[in-house]
Amino acid sequence: MKHRVVITGMGIVCPLGHDVPTMWDGLMTGKSGTDYTTIFDASTFPTQFDAEVKNYDLSRFIKNVALHSKGNRGSQFVVGAAAQACRQASIEIETASPADGIDRRRMGIYLGAGEGAVNSDAFFSALVDGWQADKNNMDWSRWAKTASSKINAVQELEQEPNMPAAHIAVLTGARGVSRTCLTACAASTQAVGEAMMLVRHGKADVIIAGGAHSMIHPLGVTGFNRLTALSTRNDSPQTASRPFSASRDGFVLGEGGAAVILESLESAKKRGVKILAEVIGFGSSSDAFRVTDMHEDARGAIQALQSAIRDAGLTVNDIDYISTHGTSTSENDSIETKAIKTVFGSRAHQVPCSSPKSQFGHLIGATGCAELITCIMAILENTLPPTMNLNDPDPQLDLDYVPNKPRKAKVDTAINESFGFGGQNNVVIIRRFTK
């Protein structure tokens, strides 16, 4: 038997704000989460700005902060996001005897979560101390001496990508299926999609699904800078993320945590909780093309879009809004546009599609779920979030990207797209809940 899957709670911690209303207000008022890097000294890096979560206070959301305060940045963000989502869905947290009507063995966790930051001091110091330049090799004994004096067991453990889920389990008491995936920038859309499948097929009644990631550390920024994936518009950070514009030059690295409560319709009704939206489709594919590039004809993206629409039992005529992956890189935005045109055909120009990354940046593993939350808000508020900084449209890219201003529109059905380095393509479709 298949179950209908609904969303009964949502929470977010992102550069535009530490809860959903603040984030949404930021999107509606044209705010940017981007500024010069403060987390480390990036003053000589090719990219000297990012979108950071600032002044975050976990004690706003939970009582027992000590159990989670050693978590990596992503863990702490998603604990706050999950606490918000649980509160909205009337799920009790931080208690050994919850009375919210959910059997904890039927409550699971599925995150798209990244690794925590490397301990940069230990990492670089050990390399400096161990390296023998004259011999062009490493003295591992000297390396180990510095490394073991500087690294700390708890911090090393908390770097592991499965640790955000460990914190959510301790927070909520969830004892059901627990998975964490890391498919680069597609991770939390994949997590939400696969989690929906688990509830649909009766493997759980409730799943806390979402994402957690921060790659704002020297090695993370180094990696993306070397790939020339980041914008280097150091003279104007706030306008650097400009998806679909002719002058786009890369994405803006963000960080954050996002969570939604997926629940079977039966469970939500039984508990009498408010339903925010229904998750009706999921499609997933692999480019199987190149390690470095998306398939030039958008083969994988098209397949993921088409299978999600098929899974939802819809046609392209039913889609009111697309929340794009829209990273502001040259390649992504043009190939994504090609995919939408291929799948939507003559209707492509009638479907508004925008990119909230123009405002909160690219949250990497957490970005898919963050953008899913903007889709939920678009449905609840009948308002489309804009693509900001779109003042010089790329003549090749001619869809309705909702440039620069939010727009009132009737939104019943929305698509959320995420594509990851290495060719994972994931698409989730949600709909306004009706009986």
Next chain:
Amino acid sequence: MQPRRVVITAAGAVSPLGLTSGQMWQALVEGRCGLGPIHSFDTAGFDCKIAGQVPDYNLRDYVPKSHRKATKLMSRDIELAVIASHEAIANSDFITKANEGKTPTLVPQRTAINFGAGLICCDLVEMAQSVCHCITDGKFDIHKWGNVGMQTLTPLWLLKFLPNMLPCHVAIIHDIQGPSNTITCGETASYLAVAEAVEMIQRGDVDTALAGGGDVKVNPIGIIRQSLMKRANCTSNDNPAAACRPFDLRAAGTIFSEAAGVLVLEEMQSAKHRGAKPIAEIVGSGSSHSLNTDYFHLEPDGKAVQFAIESALQQAGIGPEKLDLIIPCGSGIAADDRAEANGIQNALGKAVSDLPVWPIKSMLGHCGAAAGAMELIAATKAIESGTIGKAINFETPVDGCRLQIVRQSLQKKFRYVLCCGHSFGGQTAAILLKAIED
């Protein structure tokens, strides 16, 4: 409509016990240990000096011409996944894009790939060659790094170390265009990847899947972390063969290793239709989560292990008395082994008193995210051959352990075999295999 059933039709493995699943199996049955002194770096300054390492290989033997250039972008984790996938595909008799010049029989859009992967360690020597340009007064200078140092790293540096690159390379080599997922759930990762791949086939999204995982724990950072976390045994450097002692009173930690294991999963009818011979059916899976606030270990009562096993049995619709064999996690970390024994005992009740339990990490070492794949492959081979070896390094059970750890090799028909795993952080998983009966 009948539910779609999922069978294993082939396997591939690369491990400290050899470059193929056959070599690994031979060693496991003979009770041979694959652990030894670390030779990939000088361990003089390390507390733990032993590990399980894969024998030398020539990567070109496993990569088709069209993908040779991309081998420069492969970390060792990726290489091992490519090698194990190569064997799995060869054993399945599928023809893929990798068989250049032949017509593929694997249908790209109807095939999924789902691997467990770990945190991949970057190449520290490569990194040091860039870092050494960035020193001021004997200390690392991040200004120089931003200006000069990072420019000396290869532009595609990051792509070598993303965990999703294991399935990404394999998908390109064999042209797999269905869903691709990478589960990074610590040491339960490949169990969960296999469980999810089974679900993808059951729900009809695909007919075939490559599922498993790969992980390289043998590198300076990995070894030093595990020693500091007090998970690695640092007291048996002179006796590697006796160092990893699952469920034994003298257990002093685990020994880490490197490996990859890949299963070919198929919907039963479609496997039969193409003339493939199913080896075992996957009839149940379960997972749960420990709630221990000491995130290093499971709860002492092993409740999360118990719940995962109970879910797997329930899904298969059988009682514990039907089981013929358990291949447990059994890492040799005493606190976790005790918890796991409690969890298994509580899940199975009286059935544990005569149920053989065969831990294999004593021979293979702990290969992290790949561990589940290796245990599932061992279970598949046990079902196929009707044989298991004896457990090594087990003399006196750790407190509270009533498991019947096998002291002799066994030959019998194994109908139901249960595998289970758990991770630091608290995730647990169990998968139940069943022999094919016609």
